[in-house]
Amino acid sequence: AQKITQTQPGMFVQEKEAVTLDCTYDTSDPSYGLFWYKQPSSGEMIFLIYQGSYDQQNATEGRYSLNFQKARKSANLVISASQLGDSAMYFCAMRPNNAGNMLTFGGGTRLMVKP
């Protein structure tokens, strides 16, 4: 079974500053993928970034980067230059590569960006 832990229920960040959202995971599967999603108050889950367990480099997508430390089983999301529109819930998720599209999600972190 997989487990995702997000230890920060809520965080504040000043606009234009960088912020790191923590995610640790536990799995016995050797091959897996890690995801981060953003959920605004509207409810839609917006895909942000993906990291495969065998990817040599950390994934980046615009202002989002994933700090992947495989030995520590952590996959932290870094948002650079925070914007007011970044205020939302953020979910870390993982999927073993032999489990179809069955994602296991963490409990989420609510990020609030201060002007």
Place this chain on the structure above:
Amino acid sequence: KAGVTQTPRYLIKTRGQQVTLSCSPISGHRSVSWYQQTPGQGLQFLFEYFSETQRNKGNFPGRFSGRQFSNSRSEMNVSTLELGDSALYLCASSLVTGTAGELFFGEGSRLTVL
């Protein structure tokens, strides 16, 4: 291109009734997954369909069922509704199943059971 479309967006039912939710995936996507989101349990996987076949199923009672049509559109059904079924039901689609890459979600169907 159009995203994942879920209907209805909001609905209210009473205990004992049944409900059917619909999900139209992104054009060309063949995998559709369903998730339930509640404040207490968070996001939980319900089931996944690929090419009209159920590929995976989460730990939910048999009252929760689904199907996928030949055009990849999917429906999920919950029978004999209970108060605890009140949740946001999210549908996600991807090109194929179980490979590296993105999984795109819709805006969800918010079900309230009274």
